[in-house]
Amino acid sequence: MGTTEKERQIPLLPLRGLLVFPGMVLHLDVGRAKSVKALEKAMVDDNLILLSTQEEVHIEEPEKEQIFIIGTVAKVKQMLKLPNGTIRVLVEGVNRARIEDYLQEDEYFEVQISFLDEEQQLTPEIEALMRTVLANFEQYINLSKKIIPETFASVSDITEPGRLADIITSHLPLKIRDKQDILETIPVKDRLEKLLGILNNEREVLELERKIGQRVKKQMEKTQKEYYLREQMKAIQKELGDKEGRAGEVEELRRKLAEVNPPDNIVEKVERELERLEKTPPTSAEGNVIRTYIDWLIALPWTQRTEDNLDLNNAEKVLDEDHFGLEKAKERVLEYLAVQKLVNKLKGPILCLVGPPGVGKTSLARSVARALNREFVRVSLGGVRDEAEIRGHRRTYVGAMPGRIIQGIKTAGTVNPVFLLDEIDKMSMDFRGDPGAALLEVLDPNQNDTFSDHYIEEPYDLSSVMFITTANAVHTIPRPLLDRMEMLYIPGYTEIEKLKICQDYLLPKQMKEHGLGRDRLQVQEEALLKVVRQYTREAGVRNLNRMMETICRKAARTIVAGTKKRVVVTVKTLEDMLGKPKFRYGMAEAEDQVGAVTGLAWTEAGGDTLTIEVSVVPGKGKLTLTGKLGDVMKESAQAAFSYIRSRSKELDIDPDFHEKSDIHIHVPEGAIPKDGPSAGITMATALVSALTGVPVSREVGMTGEITLRGRVLPIGGLKEKALAAHRAGLRTIIMPKENEKDIEEIPESVRNDLKFIPVEHLDQVLRVALMKVARA
Known part of the structure; x- marks a missing residue:
């Protein structure tokens, strides 16, 4: 072909998914009928044919609009017919050409083309571009494994800039449209710049591919290594007879x-959780969370229970072995057993043992569990202020765990333990919630059969649990919580009960723990009574137990030192062991006194006597109260004073005494705080005695509150007050008539020695207490 010819007619061979540049030599397989005829026409003429690519690869018979208008004129070098009817040809690209017109489209495409001449001028800028393109192509070859290194050697020898751009483009794995763009760019400088941009982009993509490949390779190597090691471990475990990894773990859990x-x-x-666990990698933290949750669900007792021992005689025997007294609490437990025996299924009661420290509330709950043959669980609620302590944490939190209720049930291992919630009155609340409110569901027999713990998420039946709570005071327990519990009051032990407990429980227990038999230590009853009276002052027996410990330690040291083989503790030798007495207890006056009355008080340490003294001196009617009195006792004194003023004529008292005299009411032992609504009649009697000069009987003790009209109101703690009066040597007790029902609680030995006089009005009190009125 003469390159001077600008236009000519030529057959067209549309290419699919392939593009030929000038200077390229390659084989083509031709199979379409139109393409075969175009090829035959070229062979008849001068072996020249236009190779132009169709826009869409999937079109079998393209129309002229679907073929790029710029292609490459190529020379057919060789043609070979294959057995399947396809023709294989060897072509060489010669020159770019544009399709000006389609002359024939029926049998084959014949087109009118115009040749596109290229500039071959080599300027410094073009030369610089060529070098840059070559350098980038070299980097591309180094990164890409698809092009052999020898390709760069063949390309670097090309001196024509346009041919260099075409050959490099033909070696790049580009999209057809990108290659067509280079083919259609006639100016050499523009073509080199476009190629440079493509090379830069391809090189960046290859860099990213290499990095991703390295990362994937490392991961794959790590995974393969782990897989290999796990398989080895499985093989080793199999040889040793162990279970296999996670699969073995899941099998064990099932x-x-x-x-x-x-x-x-x-x-x-x-x-469901086991299925999740199987799919979780062994190294995943989520696996540990799921495993712990499954362990809790399996470890909880859902159906396991102990058989109740419903023998009432046995239960009574066990309770009496462990505790002296506490009749009401023991009676309630035996009632529960009796009903359980009749109905065979009873929702666990919610008992609240209320009483001072040391009276045996916690140990009584333990004895109840022993009597019923049930497991025993104790949870202390003192200082608990987080709702999650009761209901548990959500599993979404790190370190989540169930609440104390579910933990206690797991510890017990049965669905029907005796569950002690200790110190329920000492819970508090803050921004983390109110644990008292969370306990409402636990301690409500109508709700606790579907108790929901945040961690477990499934309802748990607590209705078979026998809940026992303990408290020192009721007023600090929230009202709704209090409403769900049955109160059993344990007011404290009397002096007689303490002595009995000391003889039958505390001293034998301490002697056994200290290795002392009855042949080595003997403590006389009078000595024990002195310990109770003068070395302890409490409602319970904790300090009394410590005193027994001290006696046993001293005796053990004496025996081990060889001083004595047998120690006998008497009232006289007690001080050598325990030191001087720490407390004194009130005693009756030696003779009748004016303005001094013996009152009866009830403290948390039991009952005591309290002398109230009144002194009347000339003055202007000032009333002075001393002895560290509380507000209630001060109000009682004011009420007594007002009542006496209103009844001064009937009581034979100067009506103007409140203007002529100063009155001083004093309660001795001023360092000890005193308060309570039971000193009204005592203060009134002392005032009347001081103002009239009539002495008060020394054998009379009294307790009761007074109103402004002289009525006597009921009080509490009559049992403890009567014991204190008996201990102090009093013979008569004046008490409110409404407290007559409480006399039955007083031990018979004390009742026989005391005379109880129920009163409704202060006039009755004065008739008994004042000597002049009594003799009249």
């Missing part, structure tokens, strides 16, 4: 699940 036989909903829940 075996445990079958053993405990929980309800269907729990089985379904555990199975």
